[in-house]
Amino acid sequence: MTNLKAVFDQQKVFMPFIVADDPDVETTVKSIVTLAENGADVVELGLPFSDPVADGPVIQAADLRAFKAGVKTATVFEIVEQVRTQTAVPIVLLTYVNLVYKYGYDAFCQRCQQLDISGLVIPDLPLEENAELKAIATKHHVALVPLIAPTSGKRITKIAAQATGFIYVVSAMGVTGQREQFSKQLATTIAQIRAVTTVPVAIGFGIHSPQQAHELGQLADGIIIGSAIVKLMAAQPVDLQAQLANYAQSIKQALS
Ligand SMILES: O=P(O)(O)OC[C@@H](O)[C@@H](O)c1c[nH]c2ccccc12
Numbered sequence: 001m002t003n004l005k006a007v008f009d010q011q012k013v014f015m016p017f018i019v020a021d022d023p024d025v026e027t028t029v030k031s032i033v034t035l036a037e038n039g040a041d042v043v044e045l046g047l048p049f050s051d052p053v054a055d056g057p058v059i060q061a062a063d064l065r066a067f068k069a070g071v072k073t074a075t076v077f078e079i080v081e082q083v084r085t086q087t088a089v090p091i092v093l094l095t096y097v098n099l100v101y102k103y104g105y106d107a108f109c110q111r112c113q114q115l116d117i118s119g120l121v122i123p124d125l126p127l128e129e130n131a132e133l134k135a136i137a138t139k140h141h142v143a144l145v146p147l148i149a150p151t152s153g154k155r156i157t158k159i160a161a162q163a164t165g166f167i168y169v170v171s172a173m174g175v176t177g178q179r180e181q182f183s184k185q186l187a188t189t190i191a192q193i194r195a196v197t198t199v200p201v202a203i204g205f206g207i208h209s210p211q212q213a214h215e216l217g218q219l220a221d222g223i224i225i226g227s228a229i230v231k232l233m234a235a236q237p238v239d240l241q242a243q244l245a246n247y248a249q250s251i252k253q254a255l256s
Contacts, residue, residue, distance in 0.1 A: 001141040002118045004165040007041055008200035010256040013166075013222025014213070015202060016229050016248065017043040017044040017094065019062035020079050021071035023236065029082045031233065031244055036089035038245040039252025042119065044224060047076050054123045056177030058227040061234060073103050080115045092119040092145065092165075097133070105133050109140035119143035119165040127159050138164075149173060150185040150195065160193040167193055169220065171205040177227045179206030181183040190219055210254035215256065217255045225251065 007013060020028055021060050023113050032043050046067035052059065080091060093112070100108045100122070112120070120142060125133065127146065134144045143165025148156055150174055160167060169189060190201055203216045204224030216223050232243050 001113065002088070004042070004092075004118050005200060007090050008166060008202075008221045009040060012217045013041040013200070013202060014039055014248070014255055015042045015044050015092075015204075015222055016040050016251075017046060017204075017226035018229060018233060019046040019048055019059060020067055020134055021048065021066040021069045022062040022230070022233055023065045024069050025075065025079055025082070027233070027240070028079050029086075030241060032079075032083050032089070032091075033086050034244045035229075035242045035248050036087045038248040040089060040093060040248055042090040042118075042220070044092050044094050044226070045076065045091060045228075047073060047099050049096045049099060052096065054175055056108050056175040056227060056233065058230050059176050062230045065234075073099055073108075077111050077115060082115060084115060087118065087220065090118050091116070092116055092121055092143075094121045094123075095158060097122050097125040100133065105136045109133075109137050109142050112137075112142045113140040117142065119145045121145045121147065121168055123147055127155070127162070134248045142253070148189065150183055150189045152189075156189060156192045157196050160197045160199070163197060163199045165203050166200040166209040166222070167197075167204045168224070169193070169201055171203050171207070171216070174205075176205055178208045182206065182212075185250055186216075187219055210250045213251045214254040223251075223255065 048063040137144050145165045146159045146163050147168045149170040200221035202222035203220045208228035
């Protein structure tokens with residue numbers, strides 16, 4: 001299994017996010033490979049969900065395209081299976097907990113292990129409720145990546161202290177999507193995390209420009225970009241792969 005910490009130790013990590021089966025399996029597979037070949041150090045792959053409370057309009061629209069294509073959890077694993085014939089890029093899945101529960105915690109984590117999926121990011125699974133899944137994920141060497149917001153307050157140290165893989169620092173409250181400003185509190189939050197763990201920290205929510213990637217990359221060990229990339233996919237241009245390649249290169253360059 002790919003060790004996420006080792007990936008973060010080697011470089012400032014650029015982690016693009018796309019939605020599985022948006023708009024079809026072939027495009028998702030191709031796009032992951034393109035991103036991996038053009039600077040993505042880890043790819044975050046989203047499982048489309050019917051009630052994505054933390055997702056903004058761009059990602060919700062991508063979920064709808066995937067549902068139109070008939071996406072199921074099994075489709076997501078099929079996509080990764082195809083990707084694995086072409087690249088060993090580290091992959092984490094972004095999913096709401098209900099999808100994992102329905103598939104079966106053990107079956108889900110076992111499939112992740114088989115496909116070298118390094119971690120799970122589950123925005124609606126609070127620390128207080130993660131014990132059962134965490135034990136099963138750990139058994140299969142899959143990291144359960146916690147999310148921390150600047151508003152997490154006193155819970156920051158508690159969440160950080162038990163983190164594995166990396167810590168997803170949400171740059172702001174609200175839903176995913178592009179933002180122009182980032183809170184000054186981010187630096188404080190990251191300092192609080194650093195005080196209790198050496199687990200790497202990645203910032204996501206709102207990042208879209210190389211300049212932002214550069215600035216936030218100074219604060220953290222990596223950055224995550226979703227909506228800006230999903231927006232490129234939404235337009236379905238004929239040269240999508242070239243556009244993804246250019247964008248990924250520009251972000252990776254700004255980070256290093
Ligand atoms: O789209 P943005 O603002 O670039 O943020 C990343 C984000 O899309 C991705 O990590 C993500 C997609 N869905 C989520 C739900 C919760 C937390 C994070 C996410």
